Amino acid sequence: MATGPGDDIETLITTMARLPGLGPRSARRVVLHLIRKRAGQMAQLASLMANVAESARECVACGNITQSDLCPICTDPARATGEICVVTEVADLWALERGRAFKGRYHVLGGSLSALDEIGPDDLRIPQLIARIADEHVSEVILALSATVEGQTTAHYIADSLAVTGVTITGLAQGVPIGGELDYLDDGTITAALRARRKF
Amino acid sequence: MATGPGDDIETLITTMARLPGLGPRSARRVVLHLIRKRAGQMAQLASLMANVAESARECVACGNITQSDLCPICTDPARATGEICVVTEVADLWALERGRAFKGRYHVLGGSLSALDEIGPDDLRIPQLIARIADEHVSEVILALSATVEGQTTAHYIADSLAVTGVTITGLAQGVPIGGELDYLDDGTITAALRARRKF
Known part of the structure; x- marks a missing residue:
């Protein structure tokens, strides 16, 4: 100009x-x-x-964006419910928080597995998730990943990795349209999908 | 949130x-x-x-937004052409500059006359415009105001105020926009374009 x-x-x-x-x-x-x-x-x-x-930095526990080492969700004792909700990106975590249906804690992967883009499990926060399952008395892991090929591939990989821990693994069910991305969904749909979660 | x-x-x-x-x-x-x-x-x-x-502040001469007392256009000696282009807002000045067709200086009114909103000549930079005509050896004032009721009311008011100075007053041509299809144009524009038709 x-x-x-x-x-x-x-x-x-x-x-x-x-x-x-x-x-x-x-x-x-x-x-x-x-x-x-x-x-x-x-x-x-x-x-x-x-x-x-x-x-601004990543919460050392869950990967949320925060201004201290641990984000307000991870430091809130009321949210130590033994439930961990696994999301792809911080934007997804924020979207779920707007729905106000989930009272546990989160785990942000930072992306999806992708052979094309050469993103493997160690490029995401999957090892940290496995460590949390052992450390935090987790009873349920909710896989709130996008209903895309990458999202579901990632979900299956995580479910396989956690199988030995005996933790209950669930996934978002009704309401997520095929090909839809969480960040673009309305709050009601996200809440409905969370409430109707089913065993993975 | x-x-x-x-x-x-x-x-x-x-x-x-x-x-x-x-x-x-x-x-x-x-x-x-x-x-x-x-x-x-x-x-x-x-x-x-x-x-x-x-x-950021207003150029004391023309009202453009600048970081010094006078904007780069007002201090550029090559632009002392005796032509002043009067615009409603700074955004209009920037739009004209992107066209690169005008080589003179500008005068930003800061709004349009409006009886409804109680905006009179002294609320705009009209007195300053009249002062510039006397000070700057201006030969032509181009009224580049919007083709709306308020824009044209303002244009008429300025033309009347400047009549005594003997300066040439012109307005932007009205007609079919470049790339415009007749079928999609409003009747007013087509009528104006027809009235202002010129030899091909």
């Missing part, structure tokens, strides 16, 4: 235009909006981002 | 969700994307925003 605004403004627009879901037009709109309200919102947003950029 | 991430992350998401064109879902997506790439992009974005929030 060979235009009038100062270099930082232009750089800010082009940086924001590269964010997922935004483009040059929405980036310009957002930046103009923020500049008009700069008394408050932009400085606040800048300092929030600086804080989060500085402190 | 009663979820796991730390307070700053939640606040960042809700703040971003209020930006124009974004919503809760896109805000979550953007924040997760930034956290994953936090080594670089998020800190960079935070510092850009802090800089811009600190330094």
Whole structure:
């Protein structure tokens, strides 16, 4: 854009235009909006981002994104129910939390098994999951993975790996459409699928 | 959202969700994307925003957004062509600059006259425009305002105010947009294009 605004403004627009879901037009709109309200919102947003950029990290237990070593879910004694819900990504964990149906703890894999992309069990947090089963008196593992080929391959691999532990393994059942991704589902469907989980 | 991430992350998401064109879902997506790439992009974005929030202001001459008292267009001697293009908002100025067709300077009104919203000439930068006509040896004022009732009311008001100065006043041509199909155009545009027809 060979235009009038100062270099930082232009750089800010082009940086924001590269964010997922935004483009040059929405980036310009957002930046103009923020500049008009700069008394408050932009400085606040800048300092929030600086804080989060500085402190955001993975929970050492479950892989959720948090600002301390352990996320609020893992440190909440009320959630030590012996149930671990295994999800692919942090976005899936957040989606399940919005449904408010699950009262246990989570385990974020960080991806799905994929021969094509050369992602094996050790690239995901599967060894950590197996270690948790032994350490945390887990009675049930809920595999809340996407109903895609990769998701179900990963689910089967985990079920096989955990078979020796004797832990009950369940999977989300009704409500997840074939080919659907958790992050895009409505809260009601996710809740229904969680309530109707069945033995894997 | 009663979820796991730390307070700053939640606040960042809700703040971003209020930006124009974004919503809760896109805000979550953007924040997760930034956290994953936090080594670089998020800190960079935070510092850009802090800089811009600190330094962005209106050009004292034209009203463009800039990081110094005068914007790069107003300080560029090559653009002292005696032509001033009057636009409603900074976004319009940027749109014209992307077209690269105009080589003069701009004047941003900051809105349109509106009896309903009680916006009068002194709420816009119209007095400053009149002052510039006298100060800057202006030969032509191009009214690049929207083809809406408010835009055209404003254009007529400015044309009347500038009549005594003897400066040439022009407006953007109305007609069929490039790539536009007649079948999909509104009647008003077709009528205007027909009236303003020119020799082929």
